[in-house]
Amino acid sequence: MDGRPIGMFDSGFGGLTVARALIDLAPHEDLVYVGDTGRYPYGPRDLDEVRSFAVQIARWLIDEIDVKLIVVACNTASAAALDTLRALLPVPVVGVIDPGVRALAKATRNRRVGVVGTVGTIRSGAYQRAIGALPVPVELVPASCPGFVEFVERGETRSDQVSVLAERLLAPVRDAGVDALLLGCTHYPFLARTIADVMGRDVVLVSSADETAFEVRAILGASEPPGVGSGALQVFSSGDVAWFRAVGSRLFGGELGEVGRLTWPDPPAVAEAAPGARPGAASG
Numbered sequence: 001m002d003g004r005p006i007g008m009f010d011s012g013f014g015g016l017t018v019a020r021a022l023i024d025l026a027p028h029e030d031l032v033y034v035g036d037t038g039r040y041p042y043g044p045r046d047l048d049e050v051r052s053f054a055v056q057i058a059r060w061l062i063d064e065i066d067v068k069l070i071v072v073a074c075n076t077a078s079a080a081a082l083d084t085l086r087a088l089l090p091v092p093v094v095g096v097i098d099p100g101v102r103a104l105a106k107a108t109r110n111r112r113v114g115v116v117g118t119v120g121t122i123r124s125g126a127y128q129r130a131i132g133a134l135p136v137p138v139e140l141v142p143a144s145c146p147g148f149v150e151f152v153e154r155g156e157t158r159s160d161q162v163s164v165l166a167e168r169l170l171a172p173v174r175d176a177g178v179d180a181l182l183l184g185c186t187h188y189p190f191l192a193r194t195i196a197d198v199m200g201r202d203v204v205l206v207s208s209a210d211e212t213a214f215e216v217r218a219i220l221g222a223s224e225p226p227g228v229g230s231g232a233l234q235v236f237s238s239g240d241v242a243w244f245r246a247v248g249s250r251l252f253g254g255e256l257g258e259v260g261r262l263t264w265p266d267p268p269a270v271a272e273a274a275p276g277a278r279p280g281a282a283s284g
């Protein structure tokens, strides 16, 4: 039995959708969540830069928290850094892209699907490659949705402005006749009602959160009892912690408790990152 916590990170609040799914599926696992709100959004950034952030956070989770597994609860970071993290780190690393594609393949009937994500995720081609690797041909209509993450980070998930933006960005995907749409950004499930209004009732919205949680449980052995911790959730943010706690609790649908503050030094280039780059100060 390995009582160490699971580590999880995202650029901000989005990964809380994955945290929620994991807590529901494995309620006895302890979880340490890092929301890198001091450096969000990741979506418009260069993928090399996102990769260096991901390595830095993952190293901190291993060196300071001693996690047994890391969940990259961010599509942009998964697209940029998953292979690097798996090569560098001594613990299993789970991303959200392959679980999302598996869920999407299960949901579609007409084999024409959409994926929406950040500019970085869509431009990386990670979804295009993952769908191309499916055993049956599936036609993909990808679309990046700049602006969605900012609405979520402001806690603004239902407003006229976000509806107008959603109509503009999603209409081409809807009009292409997809029957399933993958929310390829962990922030987007918070906009599910707005997105569903645009896509219509016949399009199934798919999130990678549940499938990712299943993958974590499978890696941990799916053994019973599931986990030996107390189900504690510890949250850290590199931004304003009071704000993270307030908005995060609302989005998460439950109290996040005290949020610890992380201050990062400039991240090292990935090649130099192996020994670890620790934050200048961290308090629980």
Ligand code: DGL
Binding pocket: 010, 011, 012, 014, 015, 040, 041, 042, 043, 044, 073, 074, 075, 076, 077, 117, 118, 121, 149, 184, 185, 186, 187
């Ligand atoms: N939540 C992240 C994702 O899944 C990215 C949000 C951001 O742009 O920082 O892609």
